[in-house]
Amino acid sequence: xxxxxxxxxxxxxxxxxxxxxxxxxxxxxxxxxxxxxxxxxxxxxxxxxxxxxxxxxxxxxxxxxxxxxxxxxxxxxxxxxxxxxxxxxxxxxxxxxxxxxxxxxxxxxxxxxxxxxxxxxxxxxxxxxxxxxxxxxxxxxxxxxxxxxxxxxxxxxxxxxxxxxxxxxxxxxxxxxxxxxxxxxxxxxxxxxxxxxxxxxxxxxxxxxxxxxxxxxxxxxxxxxxxxxxxxxxxxxxxxxxxxxxxxxxxxxxxxxxxxxxxxxxxxxxxxxxxxxxxxxxxxxxxxxxxxxxxxxxxxxxxxxxxxxxxxxxxxxxxxxxxxxxxxxxxxxxxxxxxxxxxxxxxxxxxxxxxxxxxxxxxxxxxxxxxxxxxxxxxxxxxxxxxxxxxxxxxxxxxxxxxxxxxxxxxxxxxxxxxxxxxxxxxxxxxxxxxxxxxxxxxxxxx
Amino acid sequence: xxxxxxxxxxxxxxxxxxxxxxxxxxxxxxxxxxxxxxxxxxxxxxxxxxxxxxxxxxxxxxxxxxxxxxxxxxxxxxxxxxxxxxxxxxxxxxxxxxxxxxxxxxxxxxxxxxxxxxxxxxxxxxxxxxxxxxxxxxxxxxxxxxxxxxxxxxxxxxxxxxxxxxxxxxxxxxxxxxxxxxxxxxxxxxxxxxxxxxxxxxxxxxxxxxxxxxxxxxxxxxxxxxxxxxxxxxxxxxxxxxxxxxxxxxxxxxxxxxxxxxxxxxxxxxxxxxxxxxxxxxxxxxxxxxxxxxxxxxxxxxxxxxxxxxxx
Numbered sequence: 001x002x003x004x005x006x007x008x009x010x011x012x013x014x015x016x017x018x019x020x021x022x023x024x025x026x027x028x029x030x031x032x033x034x035x036x037x038x039x040x041x042x043x044x045x046x047x048x049x050x051x052x053x054x055x056x057x058x059x060x061x062x063x064x065x066x067x068x069x070x071x072x073x074x075x076x077x078x079x080x081x082x083x084x085x086x087x088x089x090x091x092x093x094x095x096x097x098x099x100x101x102x103x104x105x106x107x108x109x110x111x112x113x114x115x116x117x118x119x120x121x122x123x124x125x126x127x128x129x130x131x132x133x134x135x136x137x138x139x140x141x142x143x144x145x146x147x148x149x150x151x152x153x154x155x156x157x158x159x160x161x162x163x164x165x166x167x168x169x170x171x172x173x174x175x176x177x178x179x180x181x182x183x184x185x186x187x188x189x190x191x192x193x194x195x196x197x198x199x200x201x202x203x204x205x206x207x208x209x210x211x212x213x214x215x216x217x218x219x220x221x222x223x224x225x226x227x228x229x230x231x232x233x234x235x236x237x238x239x240x241x242x243x244x245x246x247x248x249x250x251x252x253x254x255x256x257x258x259x260x261x262x263x264x265x266x267x268x269x270x271x272x273x274x275x276x277x278x279x280x281x282x283x284x285x286x287x288x289x290x291x292x293x294x295x296x297x298x299x300x301x302x303x304x305x306x307x308x309x310x311x312x313x314x315x316x317x318x319x320x321x322x323x324x325x326x327x328x329x330x331x332x333x334x335x336x337x338x339x340x341x342x343x344x345x346x347x348x349x350x351x352x353x354x355x356x357x358x359x360x361x362x363x364x365x366x367x368x369x370x371x372x373x374x375x376x377x378x379x380x381x382x383x384x385x386x387x388x389x390x391x392x393x394x395x396x397x398x399x400x401x402x403x404x405x406x407x408x409x410x411x412x413x414x415x416x417x418x419x420x421x422x423x424x425x426x427x428x429x430x431x432x433x434x435x436x437x438x439x440x441x442x443x444x445x446x447x
Numbered sequence: 448x449x450x451x452x453x454x455x456x457x458x459x460x461x462x463x464x465x466x467x468x469x470x471x472x473x474x475x476x477x478x479x480x481x482x483x484x485x486x487x488x489x490x491x492x493x494x495x496x497x498x499x500x501x502x503x504x505x506x507x508x509x510x511x512x513x514x515x516x517x518x519x520x521x522x523x524x525x526x527x528x529x530x531x532x533x534x535x536x537x538x539x540x541x542x543x544x545x546x547x548x549x550x551x552x553x554x555x556x557x558x559x560x561x562x563x564x565x566x567x568x569x570x571x572x573x574x575x576x577x578x579x580x581x582x583x584x585x586x587x588x589x590x591x592x593x594x595x596x597x598x599x600x601x602x603x604x605x606x607x608x609x610x611x612x613x614x615x616x617x618x619x620x621x622x623x624x625x626x627x628x629x630x631x632x633x634x635x636x637x638x639x640x641x642x643x644x645x646x647x648x649x650x651x652x653x654x655x656x657x658x659x660x661x662x663x664x665x666x667x668x669x670x671x672x673x674x675x676x677x678x679x680x681x682x683x684x685x686x687x688x689x690x691x692x693x694x695x696x697x698x699x700x701x702x703x704x705x706x707x708x709x710x711x712x713x714x715x716x717x718x719x720x721x722x723x724x725x726x727x728x729x730x731x732x733x734x735x736x737x738x739x740x741x742x743x744x745x746x747x748x749x750x751x752x753x754x755x756x757x758x759x
Contacts, residue, residue, distance in 0.1 A: 407724035414706030442511030
C-alpha cells in the first residue's frame, strides 16, 4: 500500500539555479577533469562501440522499455536496470553508496529539486566534459536551468512539470462554477463549492513541501538564493506572502480537504468529485488516466490562476538523469544518458508511457500539441500544458540540501496546516531550522 | 584470527593465581582457539557497532568542510536539544501508561487460560497470541485503515453517530492510538511468557493449597503471582526497551498523519531521520548512544528491584 501510494509521487521537484549556470557553461572546458576520465562527443561514440556494463537506477515507468530499446541499438552495451525505490528512498540509498565509496550506479534518476544536493557534494560528473552542453537547445529553458548547478552540467532533463490547473468539469458544471483565472476567483469558487456541498472541496492539501515551493515560485517568491556555499533563506518576500495570503484563507476556512496526497483516499476523492481541482505538474494526465480511470471524461486542464492576470507558472516535479562520479566507465554512462534523454527513439518510448517531455522538439511538435485526449473529453490538453512550459517564471533555486529541507516541512509548516494557523509562522519556523542546519553543515546561511 | 585477539579474555578468567596462569599458558591458547569463533562474531556484531557509534559521536562531519573531532560537543548539543527531549518525554509517557495496561491484560489472560476453568483455552491462547505473528508493518497498515477518519471504521462510526467523535489521528489521541496497536501486538507475547512460567509451578503446591482450604484467589496471590515475579521482571524489561525503541508504528502512521507525527516523534525516529534525511550521522549516533545508556540504566534498576524482592 505504501508503495502504491508513492509510486507516482513525483510531486516534489523542479528547477534550480537557472541564472547561475547557463551562461557559464557556454564556454565550458572539455576533458579537464582527470578523476572522471574526461572526453568529448567522439569519445562517447567510441565508448558505445567498445561496449561494457552499466547500472541504471530509475523508478520511471518507461525505464524498462527504454533500456531494452537501447540494448537493441547498442548490443555491446549491457545495462542493468535497478528500481532502487521512489524518490527519497532512492536518494537515501544513493547517499549511502556515495558515502560508502562504492555501490552507486553509473546512471541515476534524480528529480530536479534534489540535484543541487548531489551536485554540491561533488558526486555527479560534469557532463560538459563530454560535450553534452551542446544539447542545450534541445531542452526547455526551465529544465535546462534545473540541471545546471553552480556552473556544472550535472544531468540531462527527462520530464518536466509546468504547473496547470486540473479541474473536474462535471463538478464545476453541476454547481455552476466558472473556471477561476485568478487566485481570488479560486478562493471564491472554493467557498461556493463547499457551501453548496460540504463534502466537496476545491482541492486537497495537507502540507507538501514540493507543492508549497512550487506555489511560492509561481507567486513570485524566491526564498532560496545560492552562491557557492553562501545561502540565503527568506520566506518574508512579497511573492511568498502573496501565496500565503491566498492559501491561509483556504486552510483557515476549512476549504481544502485534508486527505494525504497519493493515498488511496486521495485517488478516490479525485474520482468521485470530492476533490474538485489540482494545481499540479503537467505529468498528471498519465497518473489520472491510470489511477483515476473511473473519472474518464470528467477532468479538464486550464492554465494556472494568476495573481494579476499575467500568465505565469512554475515547475512542479520532474527530473532527469545524472552520471555518478563513482562510475568506472563514465564515458559509456554519459553516452547512455545522451541516448536516453535526447535520442528520438528513447523519447518516443517515454511519451508512450504518459510522460511530459522537456525536449522542445516534442513540446513544439504539432502532433503532440494537437493531440486530443479521450480521458479529458477530447480536450487538446497539450495546448495548455506546452504553453505552461513556456510561461515558467525564471530565477528559481532550490537549496543545496532540499531533500532534508522537505523532510522537516511537516514538523514546521505542517504545524500551521494542522492547527489552521498562519502559514507565515510555519514558514518562519521552517526558515529558522533551515538556517541552523545549513550553518551546522558548513554553509554560510543568511536570512 | 586468534593472533589478532589478545589473550585478555582468557587472562581475566584465570588472572588471580598468576603462577598457575604461567604454567597453563599453552593450554589456554588452545582454549582460546575454541572460543575464537564466538569471540570474533561477538566482537564483530556487538562490540564493533557500539565502538563505531561511540567513535562517530565524537566527530562531526559537515557537507561543507569535512570531518573534525569535536569531543563531547555532540552530547552537549543533544542535552540542550528540545526536539530530543520532546521525543524522549513522549516515549516515557507511553512507557508509564501503555506498559502497565499491556502487562496487566497479559497477566489476566495468562491466569485465565491457566485456571483450567476456561473452555477452549487452547483456542484463546492461540488467538490472543496471533497478533504477535502478524508483521508489525502489516499490523500498523491494518490499524491505519481502521483508524482512518475519512474512510475507515472510525469514519463509519462517526457517520453513524453523526459527529466527529472518534479521531484517532488527532494530536490528543495519536499516542493512545499507537498504544492501542502496540498493546494489541504484544499482549499475546507477554501472555505466553507468563503462561509458561505458570506451567512450571509444581502441581503438588496446588494440591497442598487445596488441602489447606485456599480458594482460587488465594492460590493466585499466594502461589501464582510470587512464582511469576521473575517472568514479570523480564517482561517489564522487554517492554521498557520496546517503548524506548518505538519506531515502526509511528513511522508508518506518519504517512496518514504527516503533520501530527513529526520527524522527532520518538528518539528512534529522530535518530533515523537525522542520519537518513539530514546526513547528520554523528548526531544520530549520539542519540543512539544516549538512548542505549538510558535504557540500560532503567532496565538495570528494574532488574535490581525485581531480584531484591525475590530474595526477601
